Amino acid sequence: MLRTDYRQYPTYLHGKIIHVALGFIAAGLGTVAVPAILEEEFTAITFLTLAASQFREVRNMERNTLTELDSYELVSRGKTYIEGVAIAFESRNYLVIFTSLVSTLGYLMFNIWVGIIAAVVAVLISKSLMSGGKLKEIVDIQFVEPRFDGVGLYVDNIYMMNIGLPVRQAEILRYGMGFILKPKDFNSRSTIANLGQRQAILHDVSTALGVYRDSGTPALVPLAKRDLDDGRIAVFVLPQERDAERAIEIIGDVPILENAIRMPSEKKKTKKGGE
Amino acid sequence: MDLEKYILAIITTNPKKVPAGAAVFHCDTKEEMENITANLEAILDGIAHALSDELYVIVKH
Incomplete structure (x- = not known):
């Protein structure tokens, strides 16, 4: 208990x-x-x-x-x-x-x-x-190496942020890890879009694997951004321990927050039943 | 109303491109610009973003 x-x-x-x-x-x-x-x-x-x-x-x-x-x-x-x-x-x-x-x-x-x-x-x-539920029940997680296109930081094809300094870019490529969370259905798409749920993922990964960051280095911030087209979430973290498999495991074990759960498909059902 | 993001400083090698209204640092070379940007980023706790090869801004998020 x-x-x-x-x-x-x-x-x-x-x-x-x-x-x-x-x-x-x-x-x-x-x-x-x-x-x-x-x-x-x-x-x-x-x-x-x-x-x-x-x-x-x-x-x-x-x-x-x-x-x-x-x-x-x-x-x-x-x-x-x-x-x-x-x-x-x-x-x-x-x-x-x-x-x-x-x-x-x-x-x-x-x-x-x-x-x-x-x-x-x-x-x-x-x-x-x-x-409660675990994140791995509603998403497929995949490791993707983050990359720079000019000054833009990308995980897969999702734009994360603009990093101006070449030194900082090198640092980010060295420590950064990217993950793509692909929702398994329409409901989970809305659930993982929730900003609180995304922050929970970043917090859990950073707690378990450490974080390459200090106060006063806002450029080294873990981020989670959404692909507007298909609802995939790109997670960018800077762990101290670069272990992709473990990170995938940890992301999978992040609890689905009660307050983030959305069920848009339920809405359709009740509408049909009501008519 | 609280502003969530604002430009703290502008660093450039091309004085023609810079607007008024913020702290502007003119530099002669790209290296100098990168050095100053790195220092200002640390001092101001902001993030250095590159708008072009000759124009950097430090933004507080």
């Missing part, structure tokens, strides 16, 4: 303690709810609303912290990614309530074994609810 991975979030020790404590409170609330209902103490349910507002506060807290920190990242996470993380924290607290509620119900209605089984089932359900 609480896992510190390559994103390095929640931060080790103190950030973790906060979330473990909140998880404990959530579990307590879920447990108390069932006996309260059984005792026909319905007013106790109002505590759950209190819990809900408490966990909304968690979401605010995460959002504020991450937004504050984001300005000091070499490659920022972006607002969409931050919102995704904040939502995940809130919803996971509700999953904790749900799990404890179901297991207490099992224990009180039947016996401890049913309680344990109910807990295991609830954890499995939570696990499946927690795992």
Whole structure:
């Protein structure tokens, strides 16, 4: 449930303690709810609303912290990614309530074994609810060497930016890597077009492979640009470790941000059904 | 209204091509122009863009 991975979030020790404590409170609330209902103490349910507002506060807290920190990242996470993380924290607290509620119900209605089984089932359900989609499910990723056409930097045929100085151009050719993300269908085309989703890709790649950049070198900035004709996304990064295969793997593992998902094809369907 | 991008400096070897209204650096040779551009890029935290062989601008993004 609480896992510190390559994103390095929640931060080790103190950030973790906060979330473990909140998880404990959530579990307590879920447990108390069932006996309260059984005792026909319905007013106790109002505590759950209190819990809900408490966990909304968690979401605010995460959002504020991450937004504050984001300005000091070499490659920022972006607002969409931050919102995704904040939502995940809130919803996971509700999953904790749900799990404890179901297991207490099992224990009180039947016996401890049913309680344990109910807990295991609830954890499995939570696990499946927690795992979002990965980018490799919606795009094909391909490595392309970036190139210069005059002063214009290109990845495949997608124009990235104008780099004037020959020294800077040489630097970019030496460290830069380009990737083409080809959407598998029309829905994913809109999803990866989202600027927040693109920033998330750049952030994840830069976190995992390092970034050849410092403050005051805005020319060495990772970029993601879109081909207007077919919706392909060109990703240009400057990793410290030039390993194309690993980079493709990392891009493939970037989570699809909930707030970036678009389903234009659903719109067509409902229209047909409505007529 | 906030301006998101603006020209911080213009570096050129051809004085005829340069508009007024920004800091302009006239240079005699291409090498000198590239040197000054590289320095200004670092100093101003902007990106050096080439508009032509004799005209560079530093833009804040």
